[in-house]
Amino acid sequence: MKRFAFFELIVAFRFMRDGLTQTLLIILGVGLGGGVIIFMSAVLAGLESNVVRRTLNFLAPIVILPPEQVARPLRQAGPAGVAAQVQPRSQQLRSIDQWQKIRDQVERTHGVIAVAPVVSGPGFALRGDASRSVTITGIEPETYFRVISLDQKIVAGRITAGPTDITVGTELAKDLGAEIGDKLRLTTASGANTTFTVTGIYDFGNKGVNARNVYVPLRSAQSLLDLTGGVSSMEVRVSDPFAAERVAESIRASADLQVDSWIRTNAEFFTAMAAQIMTNTLIRVFVGLTVALGIASVLVVSVIQKSREIGILRAMGTSRAQILRVFLIQGGFMGLAGSVLGSILALGFLLLWRSVAKNADGTPMFIIEMEPWLFMTAAIAALLVGLLAAVVPARRAARLDPVVAIRS
């Protein structure tokens, strides 16, 4: 008996030591269950953050656009009244009205980190005989980098703000056979065209984006797309990408504009992710239930096995509350010890996963963060599951009639 230890702790641990095999087996069971939960959670969190990170590489969490143009049929006198068929109006490239004022207003919105004005429109990139359809994106580099980290994706040259400087993706550079210092011409549907010098080549890790987007200074794009002084959109970075829709709603409420969050524009991705989270949660719940039932069954058996001892302890003046705590401690300990074992197992699995799940070039398939909070959460959850699982057997033990228990 450990000196100066508490009564409940002493009795609980002696009971567990007495049934050492079943105690170890249930701890192993809890450990395996906990390990699976931690491993799955870490892998799915890694997968999720990886997909999110890759998506938000080239996509702003929120994009503000001018309001959609709608057809307004004229009411006519007479029986015709309203035209039977109204064709939807084609959407012209146009500027956000009073965009500077709106930018300042959005910057003050809670959760917004940065706002970048952008002029964006379709065009063609031509070099020699080669031409490619592109999206011309006019940016103010310093402001834009706060939203999209284009500067960190440069693989050749650099982004400069000269009026004829252009940054293209690796795919487009390859298609046009362009290198740093080469000239290429951008033309638009209106016939405007400008010759640019390739000063930077980026790689977002996405073939489509690398082939499509070209970045030029804001003023150059305004001139090319006939949007002098205006911007076609504003891209917004928020502190929590998953709260983007909430922030978008608050922007929407304050201005008559189209405000699209990446959550809305990637609805399918989020539906898939939600399904995955739900599946993961269900698995966790069922594993947790299995663990709880395992602990509860061991303790129920223990209460039966220890009935006489419980009766003796009650006869000696042990209160019902003390007996209750003896079994709650056992449940809590089994949960906690199991979670420690589970954490070790999960850590081992995760390290194994890291060494196995690699791309062809040897880089990790995706980064799994071994977050301490995950292990802490698992430990607390296991402790709670253990305690909850022990409630019924503990109450049963506490309610035992000492006379009946001693005779048992």
Add this chain to the structure above:
Amino acid sequence: MPVAETLRLDGVRKSYAVGTPVESEVLHGIDLVLERGEFAALIGPSGSGKSTLLNVIGLLDQPSAGHVYIEGQDAGSLDDDVLTRLRGRSIGFVFQHHYLLPEFTALENVMMPALAAKGREDEAMRATAAGLLDRVGLTPWLNSKATHISGGQQQRVAIARALAMSPALVLADEPTGNLDTKSADSVFDALRDINEASDTTFLIVTHDPRLAQRCDRIVELVDGRIVSDRPNTNVVRRS
């Protein structure tokens, strides 16, 4: 009630439901007083209600009617927690089977009532338990597991445990019932010695007339009624 009374039973009845609405009364209005330091035997045939009476006196069971006073305190007016504390503090049990906790050593078993009462272990508790085991001649077996000593030794550990809280009353339910004659005498000697050295009151249930003759008072229970309660004028003090 005078303080000298350790136990008083006033009209104690105990019934068990044997089928609704049929009830079977096991104790039929027991009146009994045990003075401090008494060493009394409770005898009677099997099924006479001795163990039931002991459970009621030991506050392990509630009487259906009547009152149980322990050191002047009416146990019927107490809630479960207070009753448990009173039982732990004032009453020691020695059962026919030793009922030691097999997970613990002899010393730990003896410490257990004090540990339950105080909540945590201290040096004084350990010293008291060691002293009690010494008193029953078990110093060499202090750290032996309860399951690793002989039946007589186990029963003596149980006696030491019953005395751990210096109770006013020790209830012994056939404490020598499972022992051979020699061990039985040795255990009974231990009970007698403790009684003589302290003012602890003993009520001992026994079937053995030889052991009953070693008690100062003999109470006889038949069919749930005390049919005889007499002082023993021919006490055999030692085996």
